[in-house]
Amino acid sequence: xxxxxxxxxxxxxxxxxxxxxxxxxxxxxxxxxxxxxxxxxxxxxxxxxxxxxxxxxxxxxxxxxxxxxxxxxxxxxxxxxxxxxxxxxxxxxxxxxxxxxxxxxxxxxxxxxxxxxxxxxxxxxxxxxxxxxxxxxxxxxxxxxxxxxxxxxxxxxxxxxxxxxxxxxxxxxxxxxxxxxxxxxxxxxxxxxxxxxxxxxxxxxxxxxxxxxxxxxxxxxxxxxxxxxxxxxxxxxxxxxxxxxxxxxxxxxxxxxxxxxxxxxxxxxxxxxxxxxxxxxxxxxxxxxxxxxxxxxxxxxxxxxxx
Amino acid sequence: xxxxxxxxxxxxxxxxxxxxxxxxxxxxxxxxxxxxxxxxxxxxxxxxxxxxxxxxxxxxxxxxxxxxxxxxxxxxxxxxxxxxxxxxxxxxxxxxxxxxxxxxxxxxxxxxxxxxxxxxxxxxxxxxxxxxxxxxxxxxxxxxxxxxxxxxxxxxxxxxxxxxxxxxxxxxxxxxxxxxxxxxxxxxxxxxxxxxxxxxxxxxxxxxxxxxxxxxxxxxxxxxxxxxxxxxxxxxxxxxxxxxxxxxxxxxxxxxx
Numbered sequence: 001x002x003x004x005x006x007x008x009x010x011x012x013x014x015x016x017x018x019x020x021x022x023x024x025x026x027x028x029x030x031x032x033x034x035x036x037x038x039x040x041x042x043x044x045x046x047x048x049x050x051x052x053x054x055x056x057x058x059x060x061x062x063x064x065x066x067x068x069x070x071x072x073x074x075x076x077x078x079x080x081x082x083x084x085x086x087x088x089x090x091x092x093x094x095x096x097x098x099x100x101x102x103x104x105x106x107x108x109x110x111x112x113x114x115x116x117x118x119x120x121x122x123x124x125x126x127x128x129x130x131x132x133x134x135x136x137x138x139x140x141x142x143x144x145x146x147x148x149x150x151x152x153x154x155x156x157x158x159x160x161x162x163x164x165x166x167x168x169x170x171x172x173x174x175x176x177x178x179x180x181x182x183x184x185x186x187x188x189x190x191x192x193x194x195x196x197x198x199x200x201x202x203x204x205x206x207x208x209x210x211x212x213x214x215x216x217x218x219x220x221x222x223x224x225x226x227x228x229x230x231x232x233x234x235x236x237x238x239x240x241x242x243x244x245x246x247x248x249x250x251x252x253x254x255x256x257x258x259x260x261x262x263x264x265x266x267x268x269x270x271x272x273x274x275x276x277x278x279x280x281x282x283x284x285x286x287x288x289x290x291x292x293x294x295x296x297x298x299x300x301x302x303x304x305x306x307x
Numbered sequence: 308x309x310x311x312x313x314x315x316x317x318x319x320x321x322x323x324x325x326x327x328x329x330x331x332x333x334x335x336x337x338x339x340x341x342x343x344x345x346x347x348x349x350x351x352x353x354x355x356x357x358x359x360x361x362x363x364x365x366x367x368x369x370x371x372x373x374x375x376x377x378x379x380x381x382x383x384x385x386x387x388x389x390x391x392x393x394x395x396x397x398x399x400x401x402x403x404x405x406x407x408x409x410x411x412x413x414x415x416x417x418x419x420x421x422x423x424x425x426x427x428x429x430x431x432x433x434x435x436x437x438x439x440x441x442x443x444x445x446x447x448x449x450x451x452x453x454x455x456x457x458x459x460x461x462x463x464x465x466x467x468x469x470x471x472x473x474x475x476x477x478x479x480x481x482x483x484x485x486x487x488x489x490x491x492x493x494x495x496x497x498x499x500x501x502x503x504x505x506x507x508x509x510x511x512x513x514x515x516x517x518x519x520x521x522x523x524x525x526x527x528x529x530x531x532x533x534x535x536x537x538x539x540x541x542x543x544x545x546x547x548x549x550x551x552x553x554x555x556x557x558x559x560x561x562x563x564x
Contacts, residue, residue, distance in 0.1 A: 050561070055393060055396055055397065055560065055561040056562055075399040076399070078399040085393040089389055089391050089393065090391065091321060091324070091389065092389075093326070094320070103398065106313070106314065106317070106398035108399065147394065
């Protein structure tokens with residue numbers, strides 16, 4: 001793995017009429033990284049991805065892939081890109097093999113050996129000469145991966161890849177993407193609105209809303225590095241317990257549950273527990289509150305929401 | 308980067324992998340054979356040579372027109388209806404080249420069907436009528452080829468029209484329906500407009516697609532029309548059709564479903 005940026009977005013903007021759909025997006029994706037693209041429906045995820053692969057024209061700004069501008073040197077840029085935009089749609093009246101042959105002809109230097117190799121990789125050997133219209137969705141998804149990696153791209157772009165897949169299919173795809181990014185150093189860009197899915201799949205996520213980049217978060221950072229931790233106490237007498245907690249430390253109280261912000265030390269939790277016990281307040285449970293991506297996502301997007 | 312030849316190869320594969328294409332080819336063959344059988348055994352037209360039969364069979368090019376309109380009207384639009392356009396346009400091949408490959412494939416299909424019609428009608432005629440009788444000079448082999456050439460002008464123009472509608476509206480049914488409607492009703496439209504003494508009728512596409520009056524010394528459809536005039540109008544239409552297809556195919560966004 002190296003740290004060079006494979007994909008670079010600079011002030012990417014899309015306007016349709018007077019409406020701005022994507023507004024000045026800038027970020028970089030490095031090789032060997034799985035990069036998530038997160039946002040509520042209508043945030044501009046699909047538009048951005050379609051601009052990256054040249055399906056939608058760019059109003060302003062620039063997308064470069066391996067240094068080639070998608071706007072000015074489309075053909076050179078696309079040599080490095082493999083993509084599945086939404087569910088992969090194939091020519092149902094042709095066999096899986098013919099479909100791969102079709103896309104192989106559109107790219108420089110994809111030999112017959114490579115087609116066979118990819119077919120084996122996605123485990124479609126048994127059905128590859130059957131017509132695609134007889135394939136299940138999971139098989140189509142695998143064929144979709146096959147056509148995307150046929151020409152050994154350095155970037156893989158997937159728009160809502162888990163749409164319509166069953167849990168097993170999702171898991172398979174996830175393992176597959178991980179393998180590609182780790183072993184072949186491919187940069188993977190995935191868009192989704194499924195938070196839990198993204199959390200499992202990605203190294204970093206960009207959160208966008210209303211076409212603007214709100215934040216880029218990394219999952220590689222160890223959670224213990226933060227200075228504060230949130231702990232939830234389940235107590236018997238919530239009102240009396242509240243008086244024992246310093247004013248600014250209490251985050252919220254929900255019935256018998258008090259969420260308290262404490263220094264990230266184990267003895268801080270023990271000390272508070274001891275105080276409760278001393279005062280005769282029964283403590284039924286103590287647990288650390290970990291922030292899921294969903295919490296983080298809501299935290300970032302809340303307040304900016306336009307209803 | 309990817310060469311035009313390989314893109315044309317792809318389009319050919321897509322055309323000939325479909326069952327309906329083979330049905331079309333079969334219909335052309337069967338219609339020639341049944342025309343031969345009908346004129347020999349049912350109507351008894353007194354044909355005694357394969358060449359007059361081949362001349363008769365040139366009228367079957369209208370079937371070729373209908374089939375090529377179906378192929379041309381479908382070739383761009385179907386990629387949108389299938390959703391395959393999203394996999395097709397993200398390759399190292401410019402949209403202009405992909406469109407060009409599709410147009411060349413339509414032309415190849417026209418050529419395939421007409422050559423097939425020519426050959427099948429020759430052999431059908433040979434089997435049913437032989438080569439015994441005399442042949443009038445206006446039914447000679449060069450005359451037949453000339454007729455095919457003139458028919459090709461009509462077929463190519465109608466197919467290009469369908470191709471443009473296909474690229475513009477991304478709808479096969481509209482492209483096929485509208486082109487066939489215009490093709491069938493154009494004669495009536497031209498006649499009605501002529502009877503209303505509209506001089507601009509001569510600029511109408513289908514008033515110019517039949518070039519045979521000029522070559523056989525007949526009267527042109529309207530005064531002031533000549534071979535040069537009609538060819539100019541046809542070339543202008545062709546450029547317009549292809550330019551519109553090109554602009555709409557290469558510039559428009561592929562969004563949503």
